[in-house]
Amino acid sequence: MKPSFRHRPLDWGRANLFSSPANSLLTVLALALLWQLAPPLVGWGVLRASWGAGDPETCRQAGGACWTLLTEKHRLMLFGVYPYEQHWRPLLAMALFVALLATSANRRFWRPWLAALWLLTVLGIGILMWGGVLGLVPVETAQWGGLPLTLVIAVLAIAMAFPFSILLALGRRSDLPAIKALSVGYIELVRGVPLVSVLFMASVMFPLFLPEGVTIDKALRALVGMTLFTAAYLAEAVRGGLQAIPRGQFEAADVLGLSYWQAMRLIILPQALRLVIPPIVNQFITCFKDTSLVTIVGLYDLLAATKAALNDPGWRPFFVEGYLAAALVYFCFCFFMSRYSQWLERELNRDRR
Amino acid sequence: MTGGRASIWGSTRFRGLVYQVLVVAVVVALGGWLVHNTLVNLEVRGIATGFGFLEREAGFGISENLISYTPADSYARALTVGLLNTLVVSAIGIVLATLLGTVLGVARLSGNWLVGRLASVYVEAVRNVPLLLQLFVWYGVLTALPGARQALHPLPGLYLSNRGLVIPSLDWSQGWLPVLEIPSLVGFNFVGGLTLSPEFAALLAGLTIYTAAFIAEIVRAGILAVPKGQTEAALSLGLSPGQILRLVVLPQALRVIVPPLTSQYLNICKNSPLAIAIGYPDLVAVSNTAINQTGQAVEGVTVVMVVFLALSLALSGLMNWYNKRVALVSR
Numbered sequence: 001m002k003p004s005f006r007h008r009p010l011d012w013g014r015a016n017l018f019s020s021p022a023n024s025l026l027t028v029l030a031l032a033l034l035w036q037l038a039p040p041l042v043g044w045g046v047l048r049a050s051w052g053a054g055d056p057e058t059c060r061q062a063g064g065a066c067w068t069l070l071t072e073k074h075r076l077m078l079f080g081v082y083p084y085e086q087h088w089r090p091l092l093a094m095a096l097f098v099a100l101l102a103t104s105a106n107r108r109f110w111r112p113w114l115a116a117l118w119l120l121t122v123l124g125i126g127i128l129m130w131g132g133v134l135g136l137v138p139v140e141t142a143q144w145g146g147l148p149l150t151l152v153i154a155v156l157a158i159a160m161a162f163p164f165s166i167l168l169a170l171g172r173r174s175d176l177p178a179i180k181a182l183s184v185g186y187i188e189l190v191r192g193v194p195l196v197s198v199l200f201m202a203s204v205m206f207p208l209f210l211p212e213g214v215t216i217d218k219a220l221r222a223l224v225g226m227t228l229f230t231a232a233y234l235a236e237a238v239r240g241g242l243q244a245i246p247r248g249q250f251e252a253a254d255v256l257g258l259s260y261w262q263a264m265r266l267i268i269l270p271q272a273l274r275l276v277i278p279p280i281v282n283q284f285i286t287c288f289k290d291t292s293l294v295t296i297v298g299l300y301d302l303l304a305a306t307k308a309a310l311n312d313p314g315w316r317p318f319f320v321e322g323y324l325a326a327a328l329v330y331f332c333f334c335f336f337m338s339r340y341s342q343w344l345e346r347e348l349n350r351d352r353r
Numbered sequence: 354m355t356g357g358r359a360s361i362w363g364s365t366r367f368r369g370l371v372y373q374v375l376v377v378a379v380v381v382a383l384g385g386w387l388v389h390n391t392l393v394n395l396e397v398r399g400i401a402t403g404f405g406f407l408e409r410e411a412g413f414g415i416s417e418n419l420i421s422y423t424p425a426d427s428y429a430r431a432l433t434v435g436l437l438n439t440l441v442v443s444a445i446g447i448v449l450a451t452l453l454g455t456v457l458g459v460a461r462l463s464g465n466w467l468v469g470r471l472a473s474v475y476v477e478a479v480r481n482v483p484l485l486l487q488l489f490v491w492y493g494v495l496t497a498l499p500g501a502r503q504a505l506h507p508l509p510g511l512y513l514s515n516r517g518l519v520i521p522s523l524d525w526s527q528g529w530l531p532v533l534e535i536p537s538l539v540g541f542n543f544v545g546g547l548t549l550s551p552e553f554a555a556l557l558a559g560l561t562i563y564t565a566a567f568i569a570e571i572v573r574a575g576i577l578a579v580p581k582g583q584t585e586a587a588l589s590l591g592l593s594p595g596q597i598l599r600l601v602v603l604p605q606a607l608r609v610i611v612p613p614l615t616s617q618y619l620n621i622c623k624n625s626p627l628a629i630a631i632g633y634p635d636l637v638a639v640s641n642t643a644i645n646q647t648g649q650a651v652e653g654v655t656v657v658m659v660v661f662l663a664l665s666l667a668l669s670g671l672m673n674w675y676n677k678r679v680a681l682v683s684r
Binding site for chain 2: 016017019023026027030031033034175176177178179182189191192193194195196197200201204205207208209210211212285289290292293295296303307317319320323326327330331334335338
């Protein structure tokens with residue numbers, strides 16, 4: 001029985017901070033570390049910081065954190081080189097997307113119409129970003145940038161990689177030797193290679209793969225690279241779920257006379273995927289963070305746009321502030337995903353407790 | 354199931370055969386089409402094929418080399434230099450990340466609330482931010498440091514300046530036993546010790562700090578997987594806390610820890626090519642320069658892929674061997 005310390009902070013402190021001499025020493029050391037770190041950090045980030053509009057000179061004089069950078073450069077960081085007057089379009093697209101995510105996060109809305117809503121929203125986002133219809137000025141993908149590009153690549157890569165990964169995982173578990181060999185070969189080959197190489201291959205070699213004269217867009221090449229890479233890792237997560245399903249379930253489906261695909265769709269996959277929600281979401285998070293690597297092949301995602309904003313010689317000394325802001329954006333999305341997966345796991349396993 | 358057609362189509366083996374033939378045919382056709390396109394494109398652009406270029410003179414310099422290298426050397430030697438750079442940063446990164454990760458994992462489980470909280474904040478903050486962004490920050494911090502004259506001197510024998518990190522080194526040239534060389538600042542230069550370039554130091558710091566957060570979670574899960582009864586039984590046997598950790602908890606926790614730890618080690622190797630973003634000449638960076646100069650993208654990418662596949666296989670083979678040693682031996 002755990003004693004309740006709620007009304008006795010002293011007891012709580014004794015139990016959690018000073019339970020033994022070694023523990024007390026640790027607490028003192030940790031407090032000393034905090035004492036060393038916290039006051040300078042607060043002084044830098046709050047007390048001596050410069051806020052609001054201004055130029056690098058005001059920041060230099062204030063001597064603290066330069067949040068002015070964000071006021072001045074946030075549009076370049078968020079939207080990259082997207083035409084300035086048209087920034088409302090990516091902003092609206094992101095708002096639509098966040099609304100879609102919020103809707104999808106709610107289990108009550110898990111109905112067939114949600115898939116249609118996804119298609120519609122993605123179509124709407126596409127129209128908003130590309131333009132060229134409804135009186136919108138056309139904007140090439142080469143000019144897309146910032147957070148919208150990061151989100152588009154991450155979401156499309158995940159959405160396309162997921163079905164592919166299920167096929168790969170089923171292929172790896174298949175009784176058909178040729179299909180099994182192909183799946184294993186693909187998964188292991190891709191997992192053995194760094195993503196940077198895959199992206200380089202996508203950006204350098206795809207143009208060689210296609211018939212002469214056919215070119216594909218740089219953003220699309222990176223997207224294909226991300227998809228092929230993510231699918232191999234997701235397939236391993238899905239395979240974990242498939243392996244955890246008892247043999248009896250497969251046999252029972254056979255006995256019922258279900259075809260292979262019926263058995264997979266109705267019996268095996270619903271159970272297997274539920275088991276592997278945490279690793280799948282982890283893979284989603286990894287994919288979201290990995291989109292930052294498209295910076296290396298010359299796309300203007302959130303990270304590259306932040307870097308570009310910091311290229312301005314005057315602002316360059318304040319790179320920490322710029323990267324902190326970008327890090328906060330990445331953190332929010334990743335942290336939300338991991339918390340959501342924990343909640344979903346509990347929610348889906350309610351009937352099992 | 355009616356008619357004669359069904360009798361043969363109803364056979365699972367026959368259908369399986371048909372599916373396989375179809376899939377293989379599609380894959381082969383697709384592969385053949387891609388190869389054909391590539392060959393046509395290479396011919397149109399006048400790009401040579403084959404690995405003959407490896408023997409030719411590279412003609413570019415590499416800032417960091419463990420073996421002697423000049424621009425007059427061959428591409429093969431340049432790629433070897435890059436590979437050694439990859440191996441060094443990965444190997445040191447693996448050792449440091451394991452140490453830091455273990456400390457953090459144990460700290461998160463500590464009975465001390467404050468220490469546990471601090472470790473949690475570290476883990477959550479670090480693993481939810483892309484590694485590349487962290488690398489940019491570390492590289493920015495290291496290159497924004499003051500020059501050698503005003504080098505930071507946090508510990509004896511340790512200097513931090515915009516030229517990189519200077520650490521004590523071992524000198525093996527004076528007879529049998531190595532002599533510890535403590536660097537010192539003389540005028541504008543450091544004398545003695547080992548200088549790590551800002552690129553190398555930033556990459557190493559980034560890989561270590563990032564991966565340690567993941568290793569911390571693996572270590573924590575491994576220790577939590579050991580039932581509480583084991584510790585209690587050990588306590589009642591009169592073992593000391595250190596003995597309990599060494600003889601009872603750790604051997605059991607390692608069984609849970611080693612397999613996921615292997616994939617983190619592989620991740621360090623596979624993340625090391627991010628070096629290219631901050632200018633550390635690893636294998637991928639060198640092969641990229643080679644690709645840009647010769648245009649032989651297919652060969653360059655093939656070299657990188659083969660090397661990384663070999664590296665992955667070697668590392669997982671090693672870890673599997675270790676895993677067998679710590680695995681539970683049951684009847």
